[in-house]
Amino acid sequence: ILNVEQSPQSLHVQEGDSTNFTCSFPSSNFYALHWYRWETAKSPEALFVMTLNGDEKKKGRISATLNTKEGYSYLYIKGSQPEDSATYLCAHSNTGNQFYFGTGTSLTVIP
Amino acid sequence: KAGVTQTPRYLIKTRGQQVTLSCSPISGHRSVSWYQQTPGQGLQFLFEYFSETQRNKGNFPGRFSGRQFSNSRSEMNVSTLELGDSALYLCASSPRPLRGTEAFFGQGTRLTVV
Numbered sequence: 188i189l190n191v192e193q194s195p196q197s198l199h200v201q202e203g204d205s206t207n208f209t210c211s212f213p214s215s216n217f218y219a220l221h222w223y224r225w226e227t228a229k230s231p232e233a234l235f236v237m238t239l240n241g242d243e244k245k246k247g248r249i250s251a252t253l254n255t256k257e258g259y260s261y262l263y264i265k266g267s268q269p270e271d272s273a274t275y276l277c278a279h280s281n282t283g284n285q286f287y288f289g290t291g292t293s294l295t296v297i298p
Numbered sequence: 299k300a301g302v303t304q305t306p307r308y309l310i311k312t313r314g315q316q317v318t319l320s321c322s323p324i325s326g327h328r329s330v331s332w333y334q335q336t337p338g339q340g341l342q343f344l345f346e347y348f349s350e351t352q353r354n355k356g357n358f359p360g361r362f363s364g365r366q367f368s369n370s371r372s373e374m375n376v377s378t379l380e381l382g383d384s385a386l387y388l389c390a391s392s393p394r395p396l397r398g399t400e401a402f403f404g405q406g407t408r409l410t411v412v
Contacts, residue, residue: 236400
């Protein structure tokens, strides 16, 4: 994988459903994997920065895991709420100080 | 604590002109990074400055340049503007180099090139 890829591109879920997204990235020269939430008309907001294989991080109902050997990260949202509606971006930074964003997963939570 | 401040918020320029955007980071943050967001390309990394030195640069032509001052404020300059430069330009600041820490984003500057 040369680019950072995210799937799905968009997602509609019912309030209360749990959901997850995938971020795939180059495993070579890996330094860190970043997750951001970007709500409409606002600035991107950092969720997690993970550096170690097997890292798991949690913030409220949102959690993320990291597999640097196979080059993927999952973001989980438990019990989705309408305020979780946003675009979720992952970004990969490498040892060469390059920084690449995926195109994001757009989440809509239907009340 | 004041957030990241970008000025101006909106800008209209003519093709061929140049433009300078400004970014004031959170107090104490030494890293400032710049991004371009377009509907077709998503969010793309332009460059990062840390302690007045450019650490890295994304895949953009030389028309895009930047600098950082001793107070960590940063400017981005785009010369010979093209229609395709119309975009939202975001800057972000971090307490440490970007690659291993979270970035705090400003509200962005919306540039329209006509």
